[in-house]
Amino acid sequence: MTAPPADVPGSQTGPRHVALIMDGNGRWAQARGLPRAIGHREGVQALKRTVQAAPELGIECLTVFGFSTENWRRPAEEVSDLMGLVRSYVASDLNRLDREGVRVRVLGRRAGLPADIRAIIERAESTTATNDRFLLQVAFNYGGRADLVDAAQAWVDRVLAGEATGPLDEAALETGLSTAGAPPVDVIVRTSGERRLSNFLLWEAAYAELVYQDVLWPDYGPEALGDAVRQYRQRDRRFGAVEVEPVLAAG
Template structure:
């Protein structure tokens, strides 16, 4: 990947680069959107895919270089079988209708989460999407599918333990090294998490990566989302002062040093 797709320890936002570069969205409210219109939940999920397409295409004009969206959690398997089937069908239709266009626009697709347990055709779709866009570096779209933040941390710890037992790694490990074992390794640091529909929680999404991310909660239901709503979230983000555990003057100096190097 290009340098701007690699994780960096120091913040890079500054007066000339207010960010965010990496935005994550918990796409919530499909069911409520459908219920308010007397429609089945599947209709809400379908409109949610249209909202995702609008939002991805609006990112470039807003300076966002990486978008991570929560598509299907490890807990979502508990939903009724017909709804799970509908969600799987949307993955098929989204890739079939948009993969070629995304590839031409320089979008790299990466799917986060466990591959075990996915229906064989969905697993094949995931591999195809990643393979066909692997050479792109203009924009990174990460789709968290069969993903849970706690599960991802456990999987990373298991990988480290296996390397230690094989004599391939020391027991001691730094936070930076541990981050490289997560499924998000290689992406820019997470700047902003947005959740739609008025709910105010992370729901097991990007728990490690969210350590210093800004959180914005919006009342809009996901099927109504688009570039305008994302811009409103970014405006709120840019109005805040990010300190990364330090004092304002220290944060500014760290940002300037990172840019100089």
């Protein structure tokens, strides 16, 4: 997944896979004198707009950071609100996503989630499992470090079970990541003006372009996503290589 494409130098197209850190819900609400929960609800509307716009921009896969392993530290009421948004989003949009050919895949740890949330995740994945027009990955109860630990542990378990031998290499570790099988991440976008990864897709970020946008997530939509795509296409992606100028023969 982290290997660069064969045609690294040259004109830039794509991206195929965009990852989004959806940041700024709380600040959006605070600026309007509203509860943080309203900001999260408006953030869901922004997600709907963005998912619908992505295929029109040539994007094949969108990975969004919905709930991190660190978000459990937030106030219990806010965590409960976030869980409620998962319930309402799937209830209101799953059928539409399925009709539009969107495959839903949820990344992250299932252990520790409420039983009904696990059931909702499984229903969303099973309902859309055969869709192939677009892939929507939702990182939920996800952390990049935790995902690497889980991938390494999965390899250890395979070795102990006699299912794998030899040293652990990058390709083997990658098969144990939540994102295994998805296209390589081309660009990671963070909204709200913050400029850090916050434990998101640490392995997958190896060759990803980073785009930071000064827009709070509830205000996000097709125009902002299009701007991120334009920024990506203006980058010169060399992956450690150097473009060599052609040598002109003396004549």
